[in-house]
Amino acid sequence: MSRRGFPLLSLYYLGLLLLLYFPIGVLVLFSVNDGTTLAFPLRGLTVHWYQDMLGNRVLLNAVRNSALVALFSSLCATTLGSAAAIGVLRFDIRGKLAFVALALMPLLVPFLILGVALLILFAAFDIPRSLLTVAIGHTVVSLPYTLLIVMARLVGFPSNLEEAAEDLGASYAYTLRRVILPLIAPGMLAAWLVAFTVSFDEFVLTSFLIGRDPTLPVFIVGQLRFANRFPQVVALAIVVMLVSLTLVVIAEWVQRAGSAASLSRRASPAGAAAPVGLAAVQTGT
Amino acid sequence: MKRQPAGWALIGPPWGWLLLFFVAPLLLMAIYSLRPDMSGGLFNLDWTPTLKHYRTILEGESYLLLLGTSVRVAFVIAAMSTLLAYPLAYFLVFRAGKRAPLFLTLLIIPFWTSYLLRIIAWRIILRTTGLYALNSKVLLLDSFGAGEPFAIGLYRVTVIITLTYVWIPFVALPIFAGLQRIDRSLLEAAAILGSPPWRSFVRVTLPLSLPGVIAGFLMVFIPTVGEYVTPVLVGGSRSSLIGNIIQTFFGSGINWPLGSAMALIMLVGVLGLTILVARLIDLRRYLE
Secondary structure (H helix, E strand, O other): OOHHHOOHHHHHHHHHHHHHHHHHHHHHHHHHEOOOOOOOOOOOEOOHHHHHHHHOHHHHHHHHHHHHHHHHHHHHHHHHHHHHHHHHHHOOOOOHHHHHHHHHHHHOOOHHHHHHHHHHHHHHOOOOOOHHHHHHHHHHHHHHHHHHHHHHHHOOOOOHHHHHHHHOOOOHHHHHHHHHHHHHHHHHHHHHHHHHHHHHHOOHHHHHHOOOOOOHHHHHHHHOOOHHHHHHHHHHHHHHHHHHHHHHHHHHHHHHHHHHHHOOOOOOOOOOOOOHHHHHHHHHO | OOOHHHHHHHHHHHHHHHHHHHHHHHHHHHHHOOOOOOOOOOOOOOOOOOOHHHHHHHHOHHHHHHHHHHHHHHHHHHHHHHHHHHHHHHHHHHHOHHHHHHHHHHHHHHHHOOHHHHHHHHHHHHHHHOHHHHHHHHHHHHHOOOOHHHHHHHHOHHHHHHHHHHHHHHHHHHHHHHHHOOOHHHHHHHHHOOOOHHHHHHHHHHHHHHHHHHHHHHHHHHHHHOOOHHHHHHOOOOOOOHHHHHHHHHOOOOOHHHHHHHHHHHHHHHHHHHHHHHHHHHHHHHHO
16 A cells, blocks of 8 residues: 555554544444433443434424425526536637636635625515525525536537537527436536535524524524433434435445546546545636 | 527526625625614615724724634634645545545545534533633633733634644645646656655645645635634634624624624635735746
């Protein structure tokens, strides 16, 4: 593994990896510990926090709200991002560079500021704060990711397939549906999953834009005051973590399979097989 | 590269969305910061623009001081997570060999678990181990006359530890991408010409990986300047950052115009810094 017998870096990697997983391990331990505080030696293992969680209506409602917001915002962001990616890469439109710059700007604006600004906007138009206003905010911050991921996918394909379709008499709408969309579908799926994850976990923007009905992160922060209910929340968080990890692994697999199948003839860029998050980062730098 | 109408149909909706929900809110915030007070709705035009909130911020030392503190704390967190992440990325690119994708995935998994929960995990750890008391111990230490810049960091020691931990895998990604782009033949050339490994690293690898390093640094610095959750969750009584103050102005201590002015100053600062850094990277390209 290490050349020249230089295991220092391997050890460093291993050590830091342990450090990174340590808090997650603590959470898992906390969720099966029979007590509301973590003290060693553990008093006993239990699954009753998990059982309580399944019976906690308010908590499950928060999960449902988060899922709704994430579903809505990720669909919007993926649709808008994919349309923009095609428009930018396949058309000679005036001001498209300005558009890309603007679309990436949400990455540079601290969420706190965007949250405050959107709060003012909604207040100005007397729009009551709700799950919808949260979803609108999440769409804005997910857009850079979806745009970059779909662009990274589309840029790998020459436009001659589309030209061939149109030379053979297909309308642009038909070409879009039968040629371009199937080509970028894996990118769109990856983009959707990233947008979903970004939204599901988001707290700062949400805290400014949420109404009475909380999403999961808002609920979790609210529950921190009640020590006796907290283990349930952690138990739920672990379930959510497992679900989102599964989603991410699927996204990565889809992207990898997609790029392996269709890009095999082209020189694969350095990040072709890199995970989804990395794809976004790479195109951004 | 033709058919403008279809192109506009594709790009129009995202343009509109961004103008409506990104540009317009920020502009409104800028306008709001000029209002003397909050009386009347936003479309109540019966007010004269004033710079008094900016004056309050710039003359009242405490706000500027806190802004400076927040920038410094964000800088320390970004620098520490970048420094700690660099060897990780280096290991993945140059040492891990075939298993690099697996090792990279293992590194990213913690990043995909909820940001909030990882912070809460630290809260549990800090409370269980008694490290949480560190914040108040620091207060004690301060009374013995620790230097001011030192104290700024000490009050926020748990915040700094927690956020550095949270960001490490995130920063490793752009550095990894940057290192991966380096042409290996350059390193071979250096070795053939007799350069010892450390000098190849200092003269070839490090300079070429700088864009990735700077991107990673900014990716941490920008959100951290506006951070307000972590100080609440793991910080001590004196760990507030500028984000907490802005949040308070829009929450319980209702003063939206003053909060807007402060948010705008912060935004201009962050964007200015980013543009400056982006210019610096470009400049380097011209020099090479």
